[in-house]
Amino acid sequence: MKNQQTQTLQLVKNDADERATMRDIFELMDQFGHEQVIFCRHPQSGLKAIIAIHNTTMGPALGGCRMVPYATTDEALEDVLRLSRGMTYKCGVADVDFGGGKAVIIGDPSRDKTPELFRAFGRFVGGLNGRFFTGTDMGTEPEDFVHAARESDSFVGLPKSYGGSGDTAIPTALGVLQGMRATAEHLWGSPSLEGRVVAVQGAGKVGTRLVQLLVEEGARVIVADIDESRVNALCDQYPDQVERGDIDTIHQMDCDIFSPCAKGGIINDRTLAELHCQAVVGSANNQLAEDRHGDMLHQMGILYAPDYLVNAGGLIQVADELKGYNEERVMAKTRSIYQMLLQIYQLSREEDIPTCRAADRLVVKRLEKVADLRRILLGFTR
Numbered sequence: 001m002k003n004q005q006t007q008t009l010q011l012v013k014n015d016a017d018e019r020a021t022m023r024d025i026f027e028l029m030d031q032f033g034h035e036q037v038i039f040c041r042h043p044q045s046g047l048k049a050i051i052a053i054h055n056t057t058m059g060p061a062l063g064g065c066r067m068v069p070y071a072t073t074d075e076a077l078e079d080v081l082r083l084s085r086g087m088t089y090k091c092g093v094a095d096v097d098f099g100g101g102k103a104v105i106i107g108d109p110s111r112d113k114t115p116e117l118f119r120a121f122g123r124f125v126g127g128l129n130g131r132f133f134t135g136t137d138m139g140t141e142p143e144d145f146v147h148a149a150r151e152s153d154s155f156v157g158l159p160k161s162y163g164g165s166g167d168t169a170i171p172t173a174l175g176v177l178q179g180m181r182a183t184a185e186h187l188w189g190s191p192s193l194e195g196r197v198v199a200v201q202g203a204g205k206v207g208t209r210l211v212q213l214l215v216e217e218g219a220r221v222i223v224a225d226i227d228e229s230r231v232n233a234l235c236d237q238y239p240d241q242v243e244r245g246d247i248d249t250i251h252q253m254d255c256d257i258f259s260p261c262a263k264g265g266i267i268n269d270r271t272l273a274e275l276h277c278q279a280v281v282g283s284a285n286n287q288l289a290e291d292r293h294g295d296m297l298h299q300m301g302i303l304y305a306p307d308y309l310v311n312a313g314g315l316i317q318v319a320d321e322l323k324g325y326n327e328e329r330v331m332a333k334t335r336s337i338y339q340m341l342l343q344i345y346q347l348s349r350e351e352d353i354p355t356c357r358a359a360d361r362l363v364v365k366r367l368e369k370v371a372d373l374r375r376i377l378l379g380f381t382r
Contacts, residue, residue, distance in 0.1 A: 025077070032081045038128070042120035046112060047105065049121055050076055052084035053132055054100035057371050060130055061101025062156075062319060063087035064137030065121070065145075069108040080104045082264075082286055087315075090308035092363035093340065094333075096319040101132045109139035118147040126152030135318055136168070156318035165321040169205035171313030171334045172283055176206070177213045178334065179281045179310030180257055182341040183303060187278060191338075194218030199245060199255040199277070202262030203230040206283045206311075210261060215241045224250040225262070257281050260307075265289040267304075272296055281305040294356035298348070305341055306359040312337065 029037060035056060040049040053061040063084055070076040080102050088100025105121065107113075125132060125148065135157030136142055142159045149155040149162070158164030180198070181191040196219045200207055203225035214221050215238050224245035225231050234242050251258055251271050258277040260266045264286035272293060280287065280302060287307045288294050297304045313334040320330045347358040 028077070028081060032085050034081060034084070036131075037077075037081075038124070040121065040124040042117075042124075045114060045116040045120045046107065047117050047120045048107070049103060049105045049124065050080045051103045051124070051128070051132060051134075052080040052101060053128075054081075054084040054102075055088040055367070056099040056131065057367050057374070058088075058091055058099045059097040060099065061087070061132045062091060062096075062098035062315070062322075063100060063102040063132075063134060064157075065103035065105060065134045065140055066137035067105040067107055067109040067113070067139035067144075069112075070104070070106050073106070076104050076106050086286055086308050088367075089360065089363045090312050090315055091319075092366050093306070093309045093359060094312040094316055094319075095366070096316065098133070098319055098322075101134070102137075103132075103134050105140075113144060115147040118144050119151050122148030122151030122155070125154050128154070130154060133318075133322060156321050157314075165317050165325045165327075165330075167205070168314030168317050169209050171317045171330055172206045172311055173209035173213055173313070174331065175313030175316075175334045175337045176210050176259070176261075176281065176283045176310050177217070178338040179305045179341050180214075180259075180279075181217075182338045182345070183257065183279045183281050183305055186342065186345045187303060192217075195220070196257065197222065197255040198257045198259055199250050199253045200224070200259045200261055201245075201247065201250045201266065201282070202260070202284065203227070203234060204261065207259075207261035208234065210259065210283065211238075211242060222250065222253055222255065251275060253277075260284040260287050267293045267297065269293075272300070275300075275302060277302065279303040279305065281310055282307065283311040285311065288356065291356065294354045298354035303345070304355050306344065306356050309341060309344070309359060310337060 034054050036053040038051040084100050084102035087102055091098045133154045133156055142157055145155045146162050157168055160166045184193055185191045198214055198219050199222040200211055201224055203223050211221050211223055211234050221242045222245040223231055223234055224247040226247050231244050235244055252274045254276045257279045260282035261284055264284055267287050268289035294304055316333050317330045344355055344358045348355045
């Protein structure tokens with residue numbers, strides 16, 4: 001009898017915990033402003049994934065899929081919610097006809113990838129009937145989605161041999177460079193980066209390409225990465241302009257521009273006091289651990305280029321792919337990041353508000369205008 005009572009109490013507790021968790025999920029959706037969150041599970045392939053659709057005012061949700069061995073489901077959920085919200089703002093500021101979405105697969109990309117896992121993921125994405133388009137992000141490669149694309153046509157950024165537009169690191173790095181040139185124009189009166197010192201944190205695809213572009217611009221570069229072989233390769237290639245930094249302390253280096261190109265949340269309560277730069281311009285998503293850290297950068301007199309604008313080159317490429325890819329059009333739109341960022345800097349200066357707030361304001365206005373236009377009915381079919 002006692003064992004039965006214990007089991008009954010445990011079932012009641014489990015049921016209460018489940019209800020509390022579901023309430024928490026809806027509270028998080030309200031907090032971040034999400035429309036839809038989808039949990040995907042396929043035991044046979046080991047797939048555990050979360051898809052978050054933040055806002056579809058501008059069009060279907062668009063955002064990458066990352067694969068990370070998250071310690072908990074809560075950690076994965078928070079990441080996908082933050083990232084998908086960021087995609088709404090990125091799509092808005094880049095002026096593409098897509099909304100914000102993101103996906104995360106919980107797993108170790110070095111160990112857990114299989115064709116079946118990505119095909120299962122493809123089935124779940126396909127089941128959204130065009131509400132969400134996705135492609136590569138941290139921990140995933142274009143080749144992974146070749147398998148997923150067998151189950152759905154909602155995948156972008158595939159290899160060129162499979163009809164995709166190729167490496168998104170190229171326009172992404174170009175967009176960051178344009179952000180740095182606009183920053184130089186705003187701070188020093190000229191877009192030239194010659195002789196400027198840039199500390200690049202992260203030498204992945206985008207970081208490596210960015211270092212190469214900076215060298216071509218005549219900048220001096222300090223670069224750091226958890227994979228020292230990447231840093232060594234760049235130092236060997238450009239011995240006169242590139243030097244090695246430490247991944248844990250590179251944000252502390254004396255430099256003109258600090259460029260986070262790896263993990264998010266790098267601007268936080270601890271690192272703020274350690275910065276020795278005049279500006280922060282990088283490709284990493286969610287560089288501010290919290291919005292208030294953008295306010296603090298403004299108070300410190302450190303110019304911050306909103307990450308969702310300067311890293312929008314890759315998004316511009318895959319969005320264009322869905323309409324019929326044109327490389328010249330993509331590069332032209334990516335280069336326009338320069339003027340958009342100058343507009344944000346001007347608004348920030350005129351109203352004495354942080355640049356992140358200025359950028360958010362411009363995006364919200366754009367969303368409001370599009371929402372108003374779409375009140376006009378295009379047609380009716382039965």
